[in-house]
Amino acid sequence: MRASTMIVTMTAATLFAAGADAQQAKNTPDEIICAVTNTCDAPPPPVNGKIKVGDEKAFSLARPSGARPAAAPVAATVRAEAPVRRRPVATRQPARRSGSGLDMLVTFNMGSADMTPQAKAEARAFAAAMKSPQLAPMRFAIEGHTDAVGNREFNRDLSQRRAQSVVDYLVTQGVEAQRLDARGFGFDKPKPGLTPRAAGNRRVEFVREG
Numbered sequence: 001m002r003a004s005t006m007i008v009t010m011t012a013a014t015l016f017a018a019g020a021d022a023q024q025a026k027n028t029p030d031e032i033i034c035a036v037t038n039t040c041d042a043p044p045p046p047v048n049g050k051i052k053v054g055d056e057k058a059f060s061l062a063r064p065s066g067a068r069p070a071a072a073p074v075a076a077t078v079r080a081e082a083p084v085r086r087r088p089v090a091t092r093q094p095a096r097r098s099g100s101g102l103d104m105l106v107t108f109n110m111g112s113a114d115m116t117p118q119a120k121a122e123a124r125a126f127a128a129a130m131k132s133p134q135l136a137p138m139r140f141a142i143e144g145h146t147d148a149v150g151n152r153e154f155n156r157d158l159s160q161r162r163a164q165s166v167v168d169y170l171v172t173q174g175v176e177a178q179r180l181d182a183r184g185f186g187f188d189k190p191k192p193g194l195t196p197r198a199a200g201n202r203r204v205e206f207v208r209e210g
Contacts, residue, residue: 025125026105032129036138036208106166106204113161115169123166126206127173141181141207142166148187148196160184166204181209 027035034040106119115123129135144159144166163182171177190201 025121027122027125029125029128029132032126033132033134036129037134039134108162108165111158113158113165115165119166120169123169124173127170127175130170130175130179137210139179139181139209141183141209142170143205143207144182144184145189145191145201145203145205146187147199147201148190152186156184156186156188158184159186162204 106122107116108114108119109116130138130140142163144161144163146155146159148155160182161184163184167177167180167182170180187196187201190196190198191203194200
């Protein structure tokens with residue numbers, strides 16, 4: 001019986017560009033842990049240049065004994081009163097969810113269960129997350145899905161082989177085999193909102209079981 005319905009979705013789209021950057025995982029292990037456990041920290045408040053009451057200890061206001069405070073120049077006062085414009089700082093966005101799943105990118109060659117370098121990069125990130133203390137007690141079903149192009153038997157077999165390929169690779173990365181279960185569903189479970197033949201149905205889902 002499943003203890004949870006948390007699903008991590010991996011796209012099984014075809015990768016054609018030979019020169020694509022296929023070694024960089026889209027999500028970090030920390031982002032995967034955050035999405036699976038739903039324990040993401042709240043983002044820090046924006047910096048506005050103001051000091052909150054009670055934060056004065058962060059600054060030293062002492063001056064040498066006998067020294068007279070210097071008068072603040074008028075120009076400096078005017079600048080201080082003027083609004084300070086800061087250039088926005090680019091930050092890495094956390095992994096985005098798609099429905100109940102996590103947006104990742106696992107690719108296979110057309111009609112094949114061979115994982116591309118991009119797929120292996122994503123699987124390595126997931127393996128690292130599975131070995132973390134937060135995810136170490138958990139088990140996952142690796143579920144393969146296809147679109148409805150082709151006959152049922154071929155797609156069921158292809159989805160099973162793709163799911164097994166991911167399981168086998170995770171095991172090579174140090175994940176215990178007993179924590180993984182490969183399942184192929186062919187085109188029997190299209191994604192909600194998509195037609196059965198839509199390319200978005202070609203995917204591998206990591207379903208948390210306990």
